Amino acid sequence: MADMKQLARLIKELEDQLVVCMRCGMCQAVCPLYAETGREADVARGKLALLEGLVQEMFKDPKGVNERLMRCLLCGSCSANCPSGVKVLDIFIRARAILTGYMGLHPLKKAVFRGMLARPQFFDRLMEWASRLQGIFVKPVDDLLGASCGRLLTPLGERHIKALAAPPFHMRVKPGSTSPRAAGLRVAFFVGCLIDKVFPNVGEAVMRTMEHHGVGVFLPEDFACCGIPALSSGDAAAFDKLVHYNLQRFAAEPFDFLITACATCTSTIKKLWPLMAWKLSLEAQEQVSAIAAKTMDVSQFLVDKVGVRQADTKSGDQKVLLTYHDPCHLKKSLGVASQPRTLLQANSRYRFKEMIEADWCCGMGGSFNLQHYGISASIGKRKRDNIVQSECETVATSCPACMLQMTDMLSQAGDRVQVKHAIEIYAESLP
Template sequence: MSADLTKLAKLLQELDDQMVACMKCGMCQAVCPVFSETMRESDVTRGKIALLERLAAEMINDAEGVQEALNRCLLCGSCGANCPSGVQISDIFIKARNIVNEYMGLSPVKKAILRGMVGNPKLFNMLLDFGSKFQNLMTAKASDAQGTRRAPLLEPFIGNRHFNPVATKSLHAKYGTIDTPAGKSGLRVLFFPGCVADKMYTNMGEACLKVFKHHGVGVWMPSTQACCGIPALSAGDKTAYDKMVKYNAEIFAEGEYDYIVAPCGSCISTIMKYWPKYGKEYPADVQAKIEKIAAKAMDINEFLVDVLGVKPEGDAPKGGKKVTFHDSCHLKKGLGVAEQPRDLIRLNKNYELVEMNEADRCCGCGGTFTLYHYDLSKQIGGRKRNNIVDTGAQIVSTGCPACMMQMNDMLSQNRDEVEVKHSIELYAETL
């Protein structure tokens, strides 16, 4: 054990203070995607909080069991959005994961990935840029509709998942640092593409750049920016998370811009909410930088509609190719952005927007959740897949790259001829 007992005691007290408002009413049961599949009380928020109330004793008795129970959560925020007491449940679970990792120590694999690779942007970029050239040697084509591949030789380690390949040339490798002045809009943004748009869905990243150029928005995109830190924070690795946040804060503080814009609700939610919340122990000058940065963070759909005033006029188009929209958890439940991406889709006269059942229900990805609980992730994702297919849509759109990965996997495995696109890609087609 590598625990600092004084630090652990402080964290446990903070956790107790946050849990006081939970009334054990069970309203979380109705909206928890994991509970709906397993029907286990330990998988719903109320059950986990009951565990956390005796966390110190439970860690001593069965630390690995506690860790497993906490990891069986998507951190989708559905329970918090439905909580009548307004308990910040995702924050509680993130803090609890951090406590367990402080007590047990981080596994060598997680430490290598989060601290050694993702937390080191130069090495991370180099490894993926190099690996992209050889990935086809280990993979086989899975689906043309979703552009997915599979890795039969790696199934014992990653399951039979279908995944999109790493881009042959990442966004940062193709463009380097972008630094353009404000145009007709009078605005300039720091463009934060996020890891997935930079390294996998580069078409989506380029669609964002196309949109900025069309509307006369100046762009600063530092090629050296790192991950926002949400994978490490969700995994309970505060050390790796702190490293990424401080690294980015130093870079972002150097530029002049009106907004930080990203095509990923998870990235923006992290910068806007988690950076200030979990940075209170940072030096005062770093905290000041983070507060200033967080105040400028905004999702790209929200930026276009609410700031630039890009909105459809007249009736929604009918008779085009059908597209349905999936509300990602962090975008709708975390940021309150739901109508803006739909407005952008309606601007494309070639598409007819049709709503799916349970549009805002979690797709089952949950970041690292799908890595550790893939079978359960597939069960939840299967429900999302069924709702998509039932609309008869040829395209499903969303505002989250992680959700895109999950839906590509589910649709590809079922041989569905449904494309997965970001809302910005559909809007960019009109320009």
């Protein structure tokens, strides 16, 4: 059970924000969940109405309220299109923390978030062992997309997944700090779990790009998760522990910007670390504000701070048709959409083509995909159809979670389309 004072404060903040919603229903048109289910309870307006009586409902039917609240991708499409500026994601995150504080955390989630994720070195060792043993449970199924599917008796269902990388990024690249050269800037690199354990090639592309541009890089030892899996399940305690851990790691060296190649990590550090920082010491709150202000997506850093520009190409030079999917956490949460496109067009080997609905959610939604795979896959299929309709051979994005979802959808459909990160495409163009 959470501290009652903390719960009361969260409820007060929640109520202050809830009154801003004028029930116009404009969030219906942009909610990917509502587009699939047509249920008012699934759209932001329906959930906000439910939360208005949260304190009463919490005592009557906490499980029911929690289940309805967890049916959300946290994509932020509603917030980004709300004429009243309702901070829907802040409200949902606070409400989940309130409910979990009141009901307690499910034992399985407790084991995962507090027993594993919030103990980064142990989590790393565990994942290293899992990568050695995964062949018992999964088998390769798609060479082009590098996807695997479950063998008999695995809980993966029909999913096509990316296997754990061996070795992970933290065993490929030495931690430490390099000095700024031509660019006169030093960045701290926040790697994130998925890039470390599933897409180390994306992390390597970041390192190669920084080296090419003469940007100094600080890579701390034993880096950890940004905390979003725990917080989106309402586990504020594990989230706080991870924020503390990261603050200590990134306080070790000075840097100009903190970069990530994961849209979800970027928006968590910039938006959710400050949102939940009120329980921390004043010193820690100041650290959180400072680090949030310096945090940016790697494409934003390269375009806005280093000056990367589109390649000057004659038509006909470019051979591979390429499109881009906007991760919700980058475009809708942070307003970053032009920079990744500039980065992609800096590689003259590719010809860029917009797909329709490039910023429609891919349906991943982190734990939403685990709990509601059927709906997640239906939303993902719409994304897959748009990619295929673009006739592109490669789809790029800026979030490893979106890469997982698009790989799953394209691989299951047997499509011959590669999924890459924008920084990989850019790094391919470097000498």
